[in-house]
Amino acid sequence: MKKINALGIPCPGPVIEAKKALEEENGKEGFIILVDNEIAVENLRKFAAFRQCEFAFSKLGEKEYEVHIVPGTEEKQEDAVPSECEGNCQPMNWKKRTVVVLSSNKMGEGDAVLGELLMKGFLYAQTQLDTLPETILMYNSGVFLGCEDAKTLEDLQKLEACGVEILACGTCLNHYGLTEKLAVGKVTNMYEIAEKLAGADHVIRP
Numbered sequence: 001m002k003k004i005n006a007l008g009i010p011c012p013g014p015v016i017e018a019k020k021a022l023e024e025e026n027g028k029e030g031f032i033i034l035v036d037n038e039i040a041v042e043n044l045r046k047f048a049a050f051r052q053c054e055f056a057f058s059k060l061g062e063k064e065y066e067v068h069i070v071p072g073t074e075e076k077q078e079d080a081v082p083s084e085c086e087g088n089c090q091p092m093n094w095k096k097r098t099v100v101v102l103s104s105n106k107m108g109e110g111d112a113v114l115g116e117l118l119m120k121g122f123l124y125a126q127t128q129l130d131t132l133p134e135t136i137l138m139y140n141s142g143v144f145l146g147c148e149d150a151k152t153l154e155d156l157q158k159l160e161a162c163g164v165e166i167l168a169c170g171t172c173l174n175h176y177g178l179t180e181k182l183a184v185g186k187v188t189n190m191y192e193i194a195e196k197l198a199g200a201d202h203v204i205r206p
Contacts, residue, residue: 002031006040007064010117012125014040015047018069019128022051030054030070036063044069098133099200100126102142105150107206119145122206123155132164133204135196138185139169147181156184169193 004021006014014035021031030053035041041057044067048055054070106115107122123145126133136159138146145152146168160166166185173179173187197203 001029001068004031004033007034007036009035011040011043011121012128015043016125016128018044018047018067022053022069022071028071030068033067033069034060035065035067038065041065041067097135097199097201098131098204099196099202100133100136100204100206101197102136102138102145103140103205105141105144116151119206120151120155123152123159127155127158127162132159132162135165135167135200136185137167137169137188137193137196139172139193141172141176143168143172143176143178143182146184147178148183150183153183160184167192167196 002021002024004017006017009017014033018031018033021033033044035044045055045057048069052072054072055068057065057067060066102119104115105119106112107118108115136156144150146156146166147153156166167188168182168185170179170187170189173182179187
């Protein structure tokens, strides 16, 4: 049985690794994945339930859990509901006009370092979704996410390569002195931002 070492990998990494392994197994014997916290175990439990797989785990140490996931039958696999974390980059796989708004370089309120880490995780998760957003809007400090040396730049570039439209507020870039440092997407204006939001079926604000 294949064993995956996901120790130290932050969310949503373990779930994404599990999805890849499940696809590789293609209904075979299953796999083992090692994680280092109970939240990761619960995320994997939910993933297995969505995919109608068998699930079991054991605690090996204070920060080490061994999770077993075994694929269900083909009938179950066909009826399975996809997990919110699952998926690989599939261009033009849009069911709705979804717009993601990045109005800050941090996610949520509170500790700034944690907020940056969460935003990095959020954008990485976007690259792994089956259904990609149509557009990503960056304004205010959100424009930092698409600039040179940003930890989130690679994820945004991958999304752009998959066909996701990425727009950065020109006024915001100018305000922060970042006009020459934008490394993904294109510069836009507030009218286009308002137009994109008005025409969206669904707006996500992390």
